[in-house]
Amino acid sequence: MNLPRARHRWNISPKKAVLLQRRLASEVMDTPLESPPRRVAGGDVSVTQDGSGLIAGWVVWDVKNATVLETVVARQPARFPYVPGLLSFREAPSLIAAARKLVCEPDVFMMDGQGLAHPRRFGIACHFGVLIDRPTLGCAKSRLCGIHDTPADAVGASKPLHHEGQLLGRVVRTRPGVNPVYVSIGHRIALADAIRLTLKCCTKFRLPEPCRLAHQLVTKVRMNAP
DNA sequence: GCGACAG
DNA sequence: ATCTTGTCGC
Numbered sequence: 001m002n003l004p005r006a007r008h009r010w011n012i013s014p015k016k017a018v019l020l021q022r023r024l025a026s027e028v029m030d031t032p033l034e035s036p037p038r039r040v041a042g043g044d045v046s047v048t049q050d051g052s053g054l055i056a057g058w059v060v061w062d063v064k065n066a067t068v069l070e071t072v073v074a075r076q077p078a079r080f081p082y083v084p085g086l087l088s089f090r091e092a093p094s095l096i097a098a099a100r101k102l103v104c105e106p107d108v109f110m111m112d113g114q115g116l117a118h119p120r121r122f123g124i125a126c127h128f129g130v131l132i133d134r135p136t137l138g139c140a141k142s143r144l145c146g147i148h149d150t151p152a153d154a155v156g157a158s159k160p161l162h163h164e165g166q167l168l169g170r171v172v173r174t175r176p177g178v179n180p181v182y183v184s185i186g187h188r189i190a191l192a193d194a195i196r197l198t199l200k201c202c203t204k205f206r207l208p209e210p211c212r213l214a215h216q217l218v219t220k221v222r223m224n225a226p
Numbered sequence: 227g228c229g230a231c232a233g
Numbered sequence: 234a235t236c237t238t239g240t241c242g243c
Contacts, residue, residue: 011237045233082234084231091233113232123232144232191228 001101005130010086010093011079017089018120025122027130032190033108034169037135038064043098045091047078054078056094057218058083060106061210063200068213074223084144085119088127091110095128108189108197109136110210114144115186115194117161119169127188136186137167137194139211143182146205151180154200158183162170170195174202 008020045056057073074097080090091113099109114123115138123144129210146163150152152171158172161182169184172195183198185191201208207215 045234047233051235069233085233092235138232139230143230144230147228165233200229 001099003096003100003104009194010089012085012089012146013163014083017086017151021122021127022121022126023121024127024130028116028121028126028185029188030116030185030190031188033135033188035107037107038062039069039106039210040103040104040108040110040201040210041099042110042112042201042208042212042214043095044112044211044214044218045094046215046222048222052078055218056098057221058095058098058102058106059210059212059213059215059217060102060104061201063078063146063197066203066209070102070104071217072098072101073095073218074101076090082192087113088122088124092124092128092131096132098134107135108207109134109137109186110201111136111186112140112211112215114140114182115169117144117146117163117182117184119145119163121168123184123186125184125186127153133198135188135190137189137197138182138184139198139208140182141179141207144213153177155202158195167191172198174208177208178206
């Protein structure tokens, strides 16, 4: 992939990281996808036992044929701690490094974490999306901020996620009897597109296939190379 | 001051 | 996120 050049450093203080988020958040674009997505990349990051290394990976999923088109991984030292609200400063660098290895051009990138559903409206899906200038969406397994009702126990049921008077995303039931996921836009996508695509990629499990397979990928790589 | 807090 | 045993259900 031919990605844009780096726009800022990553080894900055949490204080400056927050300021950077506020500045870049204005660049997020809430716009419909230009065409029905066919190649969807799911990304995830695993951490080594001692917590010093990160392994990021992407799995490109063909939604039409339900097949894997490509997989890539990248290893990097962990240079930023996990701080709620600043996840992208810890994981995005490795995810970008891995994305640079992709040969194909995904139509959308699905991130394991929040997008707009963030205290400053700039979760990892927004940050990654703005930096690489590609359509992205956030599909998190739990809540970071906001309030919502419990969606009905049926596939596709959902409830809005609100925070400070704004609609940040939707809590979506992807499987009956299991916890819903938190879907929000990352960049260059509309919430309706994000939800539709998330559901379309959920075939047999709670998480959409691209994300689930990416999680398996980085976990296995970590096991086979401490 | 206290609880909450993506991965 | 990672660690970690058994357990319930299809």
